[in-house]
Amino acid sequence: MGGLANTVFDRDYSEKPKEQRNGFTFNDTDNKALESALSRALRLWQDDPDAFRSLMANGMKLRFFVTASGKQYNRIYEMLAIR
Numbered sequence: 648m649g650g651l652a653n654t655v656f657d658r659d660y661s662e663k664p665k666e667q668r669n670g671f672t673f674n675d676t677d678n679k680a681l682e683s684a685l686s687r688a689l690r691l692w693q694d695d696p697d698a699f700r701s702l703m704a705n706g707m708k709l710r711f712f713v714t715a716s717g718k719q720y721n722r723i724y725e726m727l728a729i730r
Contacts, residue, residue, distance in 0.1 A: 654709060658702055659687060669706035 656663040657672040671688045673680035692699045 655706075658691070666705065669702060669709065 651672070655670040655672050656668045657670065658668045660672075661668050671684040673684040688699075691702070
């Protein structure tokens, strides 16, 4: 796990508290899975705009910093360049 799996928590299926859920996810990499996630998002947007805005606000509260991981990658690249 990593990347989006550690930052996007599905509104309907995550075990996180509701106030930490911030989007819609899918596990399979096929059209059916993508269509399902999009359908759930569009349905929420249409049926409950306030809940949709709340979900968006949850997502916008997150801060993504790549400084630490960027420094780690630089160290790795420097070590490889020395060899």
